[in-house]
Amino acid sequence: MGTPDVQISATIALLTDFGLADPYVGQLKGRLIREAPQSALLDISHGVVPHQIEQGAFFLDVSIAHLPQPCVVLAVVDPGVGTQRGALIARSEDRLVVAPDNGLLALFLKHHPLQGLWRASPPKELQSATFHARDWFGPLAASLARGKSAAACGEPCAPEQIRPLPQNRPEHAPHTTGASWPVLHIDRFGNTILGLRQGSSAAAELTAAPQLRCPACGDTPVIPAQTYAAIPPGTIGLVPGSQGYYELALNQDVLAQRFGLRLGQVLHFEPL
Amino acid sequence: MGTPDVQISATIALLTDFGLADPYVGQLKGRLIREAPQSALLDISHGVVPHQIEQGAFFLDVSIAHLPQPCVVLAVVDPGVGTQRGALIARSEDRLVVAPDNGLLALFLKHHPLQGLWRASPPKELQSATFHARDWFGPLAASLARGKSAAACGEPCAPEQIRPLPQNRPEHAPHTTGASWPVLHIDRFGNTILGLRQGSSAAAELTAAPQLRCPACGDTPVIPAQTYAAIPPGTIGLVPGSQGYYELALNQDVLAQRFGLRLGQVLHFEPL
């Protein structure tokens, strides 16, 4: 954020599970505009499934590199709103992320260089105990966007001192062959994004097989493909998607709904 | 709005029941940008349930204090579009609200200081009879945002001369004990906002009881709580939420869906 300068403010990017039907995002933006009138606002998404911290962590991880610099990201998926959990401020390059200390930063911290990490405590007086995004995190993000230093907003802390992602993955039977990955996200097109990163050795191994089998998808063969349009009829494509992870997809059909796949489900794959 | 000045325009905030899937909000914004190119646009929400004037009135009432000043709010929930109902312009502090004369301003006028109220008649020629937000109210809001005075846009009128909220609440049997409030809004998290204002004597009385019973929620006890996270398992929290009203909630579960609560339903409470 460099030197404080109220003339040229950083963009504020928003990521929440608030949805767009309620007036919550509007009230949050009203507050941000009042406190950082020079900042442009950018919605990453407000469609995180309510309280799904792990999905929010995925959205943040895969989106931040596409944001402008300087930028302050306000990320709020916060089932513990009103409790004493702190706010975190993380710096990576010329972007700052403000989020509750509940694991939401976990994937972002794992995959991006960290230049600083601070924790702030809740103010004593807040307008509400149930909308900290509007009443606490938002004004904090606005201060940062106006040039206030993160060090003036919280105490330095180490990545080991913050809360990890909640571990609520369903149990699954161990397999002696093949490999398993969780469903990180199911998008509007039914494409099902797996926790398998492109460029990893696990990905190289899996996609070396010409055909795979995924029991949750019955007998339909899973075939590596480069685009959705290249997925042969009657097969499921394993596609290196736009988010840096592999995804399962059908050609112009909604895979997740066809096979009843769910967020967080662990899918097993074995060579055919 | 002070002196007219096309250089520095007021923010235009939008509240409608148009949703975001259709191109209606986009066309409205295109029109606003053309007519008030210096104004920033801010969405309060476009998720009011279609034609639910009372819910729109609630959104406006609870959101306006969070908006920047100067600001022009364009609020359109308008089942009577194309009829001869007028447009209202209301001023409270340095915010102007433009809305159809159908009750949408009722809660806002009840809870905020009023510095002026005007009514405008439909122009003789409009591009459509079915999209007055784009073709009439929008250009009117843009004129105000550019600095045109409200007095030049309509005739002064008194709050008693405008239409009240439609009275379409379902009948309910009278109770000899306890008290009843309507459901003003059900949010994305299933939290159910009641027409019971924080700080009112009715609220003080209700929350004085350690436990309450709400027949629509069966035998589950209702317990006053300050945050969602503080709601004990197996109970319903009565929480002073972020909107200035009390709300019913579960801890990380969707209350309204669990108990089949509906917008506009009148809920009865009695001490246990």
Added chain:
Amino acid sequence: MGTPDVQISATIALLTDFGLADPYVGQLKGRLIREAPQSALLDISHGVVPHQIEQGAFFLDVSIAHLPQPCVVLAVVDPGVGTQRGALIARSEDRLVVAPDNGLLALFLKHHPLQGLWRASPPKELQSATFHARDWFGPLAASLARGKSAAACGEPCAPEQIRPLPQNRPEHAPHTTGASWPVLHIDRFGNTILGLRQGSSAAAELTAAPQLRCPACGDTPVIPAQTYAAIPPGTIGLVPGSQGYYELALNQDVLAQRFGLRLGQVLHFEPL
């Protein structure tokens, strides 16, 4: 766009089938802000039904006249993403439209004056093969918004050389009397927009009858009406709506859901 000028950039308007729940629109906007920081962004809609090119073509056709000038429209409904189909750039007045060459421009080209049409080929290297809006079309639109000439981005082509709309309308039995139109769009209010343009001779003929019958709507009479509020109870209104086409509607009820009408369905009408 006149002379290139990075100081004053064109508005970039967005139309996609991406929805708002996924982080895709946010990533696209992040990219646009980085590459055209002076441009304002305007959402036409992201709610086109996934892969429904014909509906996207309708949204574009009816919305473009409401957009500011200069403006670059980025329209992406792109089931063929990752294949070798090109990108089109069309100019009408002081607006440029960027879209995949798959029929999405068809209705726009039919109803608006065309000052230029160019086709660009995919770059050799792209960050992804599945998100060309972010990785190819978006940067192309940003270049145009910054003042780069369309002629420098692609090769001139003629309207006859581009791909038409996919022809996937359901078969319907021929009728000896009356006339038929497809459902172009069903909006949030259940209003059902037909491919019957206001001001056409077909429209004049149809609305000359005091009552019509539409077999898909059973025995409920269809009656020409000027506004939704003017539709008599127990009848369906045939209303000259705000989009330049006729639409079927009920007075404060959701017509399409009542009668099970579907996007793309062909409706037949005959005088009663």
